[in-house]
Amino acid sequence: MIFKEYNPTSEKGSCIARSLSKAYNMNYLDTKKELEQLANYLKKDDYRCEEVFENSLFNHGFSILNFKTNTLVKDLDLKKGIYVIYCYKEDFYHLAVIIDNILYDRYETTLDLFTLKIYGLKEKIWVYL
Secondary structure: OEEEEOOOOOOOOOHHHHHHHHHHOOOHHHHHHHHHHHHHHOOOOOOOOHHHHHHHHHHOOEEEOOOOOOOEHHHOOOOOOEEEEEEEEOOEEEEEEEEOOEEEEOOHHHHHOEEEEEEEEOOOOOOOO
16 A cells, blocks of 8 residues: 545544545545534534545445454555544554545554554445436
8 A cells, every 4th residue: 555645625533524525535624514514413523533434435335344343544455446443552542534545644653553443335336317
């Protein structure tokens, strides 16, 4: 896996909107606004809570993948597709995106975090009638 910097904002605590903007191929501010609206709908104080970002992922076609938890991000083999990684180290929790085995994030140190959940974009199947 390789790292490429992706940092559309200088806001602190922006990893959720930042990662999802890359995963959804959306503007950062539009993604943040969508998350804030979803938080309001779910009656949550902050769009950064797990229930909000997980619902957003499901709404955008992602599902939770089965994998061995506590795997280092750098040891994941996610060669093809779009994945959102919920990861941690000690009491620090983080969201990052991997597209075709490239980690897009603000800092390369994300590679040394442990995975809690992996969300993968469901493959779209086109039916021609």
